[in-house]
Amino acid sequence: xxxxxxxxxxxxxxxxxxxxxxxxxxxxxxxxxxxxxxxxxxxxxxxx
Amino acid sequence: xxxxxxxxxxxxxxxxxxxxxxxxxxxxxxxxxxxxxxxxxxxxxxxxxxxxxxxxxxxxxxxxxxxxxxxxxxxxxxxxxxxxxxxxxxxxxxxxxxxxxxxxxxxxxxxxxxxxxxxxxxxxxxxxxxxxxxxxxxxxxxxxxxxxxxxxxxxxxxxxxxxxxxxxxxxxxxxxxxxxxxxxxxxxxxxxxxxxxxxxxxxxxxxxxxxxxxxxxxxxxxxxxxxxxxxxxxxxxxxxxxxxxxxxxxxxxxxxxxxxxxxxxxxxxxxxxxxxxxxxxxxxxxxxxxxxxxxxxxxxxxxxxxxxxxxxxxxxxxxxxxxxxxxxxxxxxxxxxxxxxxxxxxxxxxxxxxxxxxxxxxxxxxxxxxxxxxxxxxxxxxxxxxxxxxxxxxxxxxxxxxxxxxxxxxxxxxxxxxxxxxxxxxxxxxxxxxxxxxxxxxxxxxxxxxxxxxxxxxxxxxxxxxxxxxxxxxxxxxxxxxxxxxxxxxxxxxxxxxxxxxxxxxxxxxxxxxxxxxxxxxxxxxxxxxxxxxxxxxxxxxxxxxxxxxxxxxxxxxxxxxxxxxxxxxxxxxxxxxxxxxxxxxxxxxxxxxxxxxxxxxxxxxxxxxxxxxxxxxxxxxxxxxxxxxxxxxxxxxxxxxxxxxxxxxxxxxxxxxxxxxxxxxxxxxxxxxxxxxxxxxxxxxxxxxxxxxx
Numbered sequence: 033x034x035x036x037x038x039x040x041x042x043x044x045x046x047x048x049x050x051x052x053x054x055x056x057x058x059x060x061x062x063x064x065x066x067x068x069x070x071x072x073x074x075x076x077x078x079x080x
Numbered sequence: 081x082x083x084x085x086x087x088x089x090x091x092x093x094x095x096x097x098x099x100x101x102x103x104x105x106x107x108x109x110x111x112x113x114x115x116x117x118x119x120x121x122x123x124x125x126x127x128x129x130x131x132x133x134x135x136x137x138x139x140x141x142x143x144x145x146x147x148x149x150x151x152x153x154x155x156x157x158x159x160x161x162x163x164x165x166x167x168x169x170x171x172x173x174x175x176x177x178x179x180x181x182x183x184x185x186x187x188x189x190x191x192x193x194x195x196x197x198x199x200x201x202x203x204x205x206x207x208x209x210x211x212x213x214x215x216x217x218x219x220x221x222x223x224x225x226x227x228x229x230x231x232x233x234x235x236x237x238x239x240x241x242x243x244x245x246x247x248x249x250x251x252x253x254x255x256x257x258x259x260x261x262x263x264x265x266x267x268x269x270x271x272x273x274x275x276x277x278x279x280x281x282x283x284x285x286x287x288x289x290x291x292x293x294x295x296x297x298x299x300x301x302x303x304x305x306x307x308x309x310x311x312x313x314x315x316x317x318x319x320x321x322x323x324x325x326x327x328x329x330x331x332x333x334x335x336x337x338x339x340x341x342x343x344x345x346x347x348x349x350x351x352x353x354x355x356x357x358x359x360x361x362x363x364x365x366x367x368x369x370x371x372x373x374x375x376x377x378x379x380x381x382x383x384x385x386x387x388x389x390x391x392x393x394x395x396x397x398x399x400x401x402x403x404x405x406x407x408x409x410x411x412x413x414x415x416x417x418x419x420x421x422x423x424x425x426x427x428x429x430x431x432x433x434x435x436x437x438x439x440x441x442x443x444x445x446x447x448x449x450x451x452x453x454x455x456x457x458x459x460x461x462x463x464x465x466x467x468x469x470x471x472x473x474x475x476x477x478x479x480x481x482x483x484x485x486x487x488x489x490x491x492x493x494x495x496x497x498x499x500x501x502x503x504x505x506x507x508x509x510x511x512x513x514x515x516x517x518x519x520x521x522x523x524x525x526x527x528x529x530x531x532x533x534x535x536x537x538x539x540x541x542x543x544x545x546x547x548x549x550x551x552x553x554x555x556x557x558x559x560x561x562x563x564x565x566x567x568x569x570x571x572x573x574x575x576x577x578x579x580x581x582x583x584x585x586x587x588x589x590x591x592x593x594x595x596x597x598x599x600x601x602x603x604x605x606x607x608x609x610x611x612x613x614x615x616x617x618x619x620x621x622x623x624x625x626x627x628x629x630x631x632x633x634x635x636x637x638x639x640x641x642x643x644x645x646x647x648x649x650x651x652x653x654x655x656x657x658x659x660x661x662x663x664x665x666x667x668x669x670x671x672x673x674x675x676x677x678x679x680x681x682x683x684x685x686x687x688x689x690x691x692x693x694x695x696x697x698x699x700x701x702x703x704x705x706x707x708x709x710x711x712x713x714x715x716x717x718x719x720x721x722x723x724x725x726x727x728x729x730x731x732x733x734x735x736x737x738x739x740x741x742x743x744x745x746x747x748x749x750x751x752x753x754x755x756x757x758x759x760x761x762x763x764x765x766x767x768x769x770x771x772x773x774x775x
Contacts, residue, residue, distance in 0.1 A: 071279040
């Protein structure tokens with residue numbers, strides 16, 4: 033598959049991977065509510 | 081999801097508790113067959129599945145509010161409740177689930193008058209722990225079931241075979257597209273994009289708080305334009321929904337018009353013309369896109385003839401002057417000058433006439449490189465010249481097609497307008513009114529589409545403004561470390577958003593193309609006609625055939641539409657399963673699917689019945705089929721029998737005096753389909769077929 037994500041820098045790749053993991057787990061558990069803080073934390077941790 | 085068993089209690093014609101109907105689920109024997117005559121519980125069983133899992137019923141299920149067995153209610157005392165339930169056992173992703181939905185009928189007696197009231201339906205779900213003990217799950221049952229096989233998809237896995245052709249109806253296309261995307265796990269990507277956008281906004285707020293005055297102003301401007309974009313996009317969505325609603329309204333108006341007497345032929349003609357017009361417009365759109373694609377990828381070739389002519393003239397001149405082919409190499413001359421000795425033995429001192437003579441050969445010798453380059457370029461130039469010819473031929477063909485399609489659309493529009501005019505002037509008022517309604521709808525849709533176009537243009541302008549502001553923010557002075565870091569984080573979040581959007585678009589398109597190929601493969605295995613299924617970008621399913629090199633829409637019979645729908649379902653299952661196994665899905669595990677079909681071979685001819693019976697068990701992991709004796713014909717039985725793992729007969733016990741009994745012969749034994757009830761009430765029993773007698 034022609035995956036555009038593979039072209040990204042390592043920190044952006046890590047952000048995408050972690051965000052997708054969080055979203056998938058939330059969907060599996062059907063958790064509601066805002067997750068802005070979680071995603072914001074991921075971006076901040078990966079870009080120092 | 082793999083279904084293990086189903087059990088019913090006082091559910092419709094099933095009086096008291098049925099035995100547990102175990103469902104075949106091994107890989108090589110994955111079919112369960114349930115034989116029954118009309119009205120003896122086949123559709124009830126299908127609806128027991130959809131009721132338990134989704135609280136839904138199929139269109140053919142009469143009086144869905146009356147689920148409780150009438151005899152059971154009759155036996156109850158006044159003020160007494162009668163239970164009714166259905167229980168399904170299934171496994172998914174290594175876990176076993178037990179789901180029961182139940183309701184009660186209450187016998188009410190008020191001033192001598194008796195009535196029945198039905199209680200609210202309740203759903204219970206238990207999950208088996210590692211020790212095998214059943215426990216209540218901490219999540220809502222319907223949430224768990226939805227996570228395993230979404231409710232919006234249930235009609236593709238639990239369906240009435242006689243009505244399956246409805247899947248290809250155009251008014252279902254959005255539903256199909258959305259349902260399929262759900263299986264692909266697009267929701268995970270959508271949520272990720274949405275939440276990253278929110279995070280980016282928070283980061284922008286942070287930048288605003290630490291940034292200088294100019295940065296603050298630019299961010300505020302950008303946020304304002306972004307809000308405008310959201311407003312614009314929201315309105316576009318509303319318009320699309322409104323257009324869809326108007327289209328539905330149009331369908332129902334046309335139906336009502338068809339029902340009015342005297343204009344059946346005109347309506348049929350109108351429907352045919354409208355179908356042709358739609359098809360022509362689709363073809364026009366596709367051909368225009370192909371034209372754009374050809375121009376953007378091969379159009380450069382038309383600007384090259386002058387350059388090619390110059391090149392040929394230059395090379396020709398070199399040949400004429402004898403400068404090509406070059407007979408001396410530059411490296412050879414340089415070597416002589418370096419060694420200070422000519423091949424004739426003469427010394428080559430700097431500045432001497434001999435030296436200058438040999439040095440002058442360098443100019444000529446340089447052409448050897450030109451010669452090498454010329455040889456390479458000549459081949460390329462020939463190829464480019466051929467490309468230009470092909471390009472023009474392709475463009476001519478497409479332009480002719482576009483012109484034909486435009487003419488055809490104009491002709492169809494005129495014919496349709498004639499019909500509309502006839503109906504507007506009809507002596508029957510109802511017809512006139514209905515046509516006026518249709519005119520209003522068309523006008524409304526036109527206005528909405530124009531507004532949508534304007535909004536789309538605005539959105540593009542706003543996007544451009546955002547990009548410009550983003551560039552300005554990035555280029556503004558950022559001395560503070562905090563400010564730089566905030567900007568870096570915003571950039572990273574934005575890149576992640578852009579990449580996820582691109583990834584999602586690629587993935588959707590890739591899946592749609594794979595799906596179309598698979599539908600074609602399955603359809604061509606079943607159908608004996610040279611028709612090809614097409615799945616549009618909006619997931620519209622249609623059949624085309626190729627006449628004189630052109631694809632034209634092919635009218636499909638009910639049977640062909642049924643095959644097309646089955647091919648679609650089979651393809652979705654097959655493709656999602658493949659993606660799931662390759663780890664390409666973002667959503668919940670979706671590698672195992674059941675299909676529960678009632679009367680799957682109703683409108684099909686023998687040849688189609690055989691092909692469907694052969695193919696479907698290979699596509700779904702598990703198949704539960706309810707059939708009448710006439711549907712269980714030789715070819716169906718021949719194809720399915722080797723894969724049957726479980727088989728049952730619904731025995732209808734009729735309380736009608738002198739009931740005409742009926743039997744079915746299976747594996748050398750006779751099983752009753754209809755027999756005289758031993759009681760004064762009717763009921764259906766479930767009897768397992770002994771397959772060991774022959775296997």
